[in-house]
Amino acid sequence: xxxxxxxxxxxxxxxxxxxxxxxxxxxxxxxxxxxxxxxxxxxxxxxxxxxxxxxxxxxxxxxxxxxxxxxxxxxxxxxxxxxxxxxxxxxxxxxxxxxxxxxxxxxxxxxxxxxxxxxxxxxxxxxxxxxxxxxxxxxxxxxxxxxxxxxxxxxxxxxxxxxxxxxxxxxxxxxxxxxxxxxxxxxxxxxxxxxxxxxxxxxxxxxxxxxxxxxxxxxxxxxxxxxxxx
Numbered sequence: 427x428x429x430x431x432x433x434x435x436x437x438x439x440x441x442x443x444x445x446x447x448x449x450x451x452x453x454x455x456x457x458x459x460x461x462x463x464x465x466x467x468x469x470x471x472x473x474x475x476x477x478x479x480x481x482x483x484x485x486x487x488x489x490x491x492x493x494x495x496x497x498x499x500x501x502x503x504x505x506x507x508x509x510x511x512x513x514x515x516x517x518x519x520x521x522x523x524x525x526x527x528x529x530x531x532x533x534x535x536x537x538x539x540x541x542x543x544x545x546x547x548x549x550x551x552x553x554x555x556x557x558x559x560x561x562x563x564x565x566x567x568x569x570x571x572x573x574x575x576x577x578x579x580x581x582x583x584x585x586x587x588x589x590x591x592x593x594x595x596x597x598x599x600x601x602x603x604x605x606x607x608x609x610x611x612x613x614x615x616x617x618x619x620x621x622x623x624x625x626x627x628x629x630x631x632x633x634x635x636x637x638x639x640x641x642x643x644x645x646x647x648x649x650x651x652x653x654x655x656x
Contacts (some may be wrong), residue, residue, distance in 0.1 A: 440607040444552055556580060
């Protein structure tokens with residue numbers, strides 16, 4: 427249950443679980459709501475309208491999680507909580523997806539960890555808290571040249587997430603392994619370390635890109651952050 431060096435873990439672990447976003451793949455933009463703003467900019471010529479959409483999209487995601495198992499949601503469900511013209515919403519959702527695809531790229535440290543794990547003979551699974559669909563995540567991974575994993579454990583498919591430890595329990599049950607046979611690699615203390623610990627799983631933390639900047643702009647709020655940086 428302590429944080430282990432990956433080289434040490436690979437000597438004893440049968441399963442290597444890796445978080446997808448920010449571990450194997452990173453966004454070229456700084457924080458997630460930048461994707462919503464950039465998508466809306468393609469639809470609107472007005473910056474204020476694009477910021478307005480980014481704020482509405484963030485709020486809709488929060489509202490869509492209420493009452494859901496482990497607070498999990500999907501992109502389709504999120505957009506149902508944006509009370510705008512349906513045709514506009516459909517266009518913006520497609521623009522969000524295309525923007526997400528464009529800004530994602532492979533992250534060297536994560537890919538290096540994946541390569542090292544594969545060379546050890548371990549079974550690779552991806553364990554992700556995410557509102558995007560499994561098929562879309564697979565498209566992003568394919569675009570980034572990431573392959574060799576056996577299974578994707580996606581929070582919105584199971585209604586369980588990493589923070590609660592529930593998604594790791596699903597992993598153990600599905601792969602028919604014990605906690606001692608798994609090491610999880612991720613970059614979030616709350617989800618990837620503490621969540622794994624709740625399931626009795628050891629974890630390796632990797633650095634998150636521009637952590638302090640991300641934290642600052644996330645705390646600053648959507649509108650002020652976007653006005654400063656765009």
